[in-house]
Amino acid sequence: MxxxxxxxxxxxxxxxxxxxxxxxxxxxxxxxxxxxxxxxxxxxxxxxxxxxxxxxxxxxxxxxxxxxxxxxxxxxxxxxxxxxxxxxxxxxxxxxxxxxxxxxxxxxxxxxxxxxxxxxVTNLVKLHDFLHDRFQFIRGMRPAPEEEGVAVESLLEPDASSGSDYDIEDLMDVIIEQGIAEFTVSPAEMGPKERMRFVGMLNDRHLFSLKGSVARTAERLGISEATVYRYLKRENLRQL
Structure with missing residues (x-):
């Protein structure tokens, strides 16, 4: 009834x-x-x-x-x-x-x-873009990271005393979800080539300047962090 x-x-x-x-x-x-x-x-x-x-x-x-x-x-x-x-x-x-x-x-x-x-979260995205531009010079002066070909995640580490973890996580979610929206398939339906292209897109948008972004991307794609690092390494080699 x-x-x-x-x-x-x-x-x-x-x-x-x-x-x-x-x-x-x-x-x-x-x-x-x-x-x-x-x-x-x-x-x-x-x-x-x-x-x-x-x-x-x-x-x-x-x-x-x-x-x-x-x-x-x-x-x-x-x-x-x-x-x-x-x-x-x-x-x-x-x-x-x-x-x-x-x-x-x-x-x-x-x-x-x-x-x-x-x-x-508009201001968070603007802040990320602003800081990333300013950190480019610093990144060029830093020694290479321990993992070969891996983007440095520590440039924008949140200050634990400021309570900014929530804002940084929001910013990561925004960048990731905007990237997903540009694909015709969901993360669960992506094959290796699509996932690699997706990670490359996030790298171009400076997501991996944020601490914890590799783990968050891996979770959203349903893959391991090691796989994300492997995609990043290939992406960085491609850009050489």
Whole structure:
């Protein structure tokens, strides 16, 4: 028997408990992170609450982003069982946004809503590009790394006392996900040649100037770190 569609009136109380969560994370994450609570029973006016709405220009009563409906269809089809998905995109004004969607389900496991966190990481990407340009001269004066043909990862080591690990990880995710978006197959479907080309693309975009980037790339591709290093060595030899 098909379950009745819940109206916004019958669902409003269900979401009350999540308002304080939005307030908390908006305070913790700061003004560069938009927090949105969606009621999926009313997709044309799904936004129940929004914090830092200046990022997207949306307000309460607004609709979901262009990506959200595809998330909902994926979960409802049973094709995605995790509670959270993420993606990275460049929006119309050129800013780069990293988004996470957390799925809210009722006691019976039915999808009822989403909390979306949209983090503007544009400044991180600009900072990476700026620092990479400045470090080129320093890199030229450094001795060769121990691993032959491997890009130096230690130039942009995060300062543990500054709490910057999260930002560096965000930056790596942005560069990796943007690269993946340029391929017609997912990382799981890539063959050796495609993976090598992908690693070469990331190398051209200076990803491997960031500490921990080899491990993060290996995890995303589902291969070993040694394989990433091997691809990097071949890429560096090709550029000689």
């Amino acid at each position: 098909k379950k009745p569609t819940l109206s916004p009136t019958t669902t409003s109380g269900f979401f009350d408990r999540y308002i304080s969560i939005l307030d908390f994370f908006a305070e913790v994450c700061g003004p560069d992170c938009e927090l949105v609570l969606h009621d999926l029973s009313c997709p044309e006016a799904s936004i129940i609450a929004i914090r830092n709405g200046h990022i997207s220009g949306r307000t309460e009563g607004g609709t979901m982003s262009e990506y959200a409906p595809s998330f909902v269809r994926l979960v409802r089809s049973g094709g995605y069982t995790r509670n959270m998905v993420s993606h990275v995109d460049r929006i119309g004004d050129g800013r780069i946004i990293k988004s996470h969607a957390f799925f809210i389900k009722d006691e019976e496991g039915e999808l009822r809503g989403m909390i979306c966190a949209n983090h503007d």
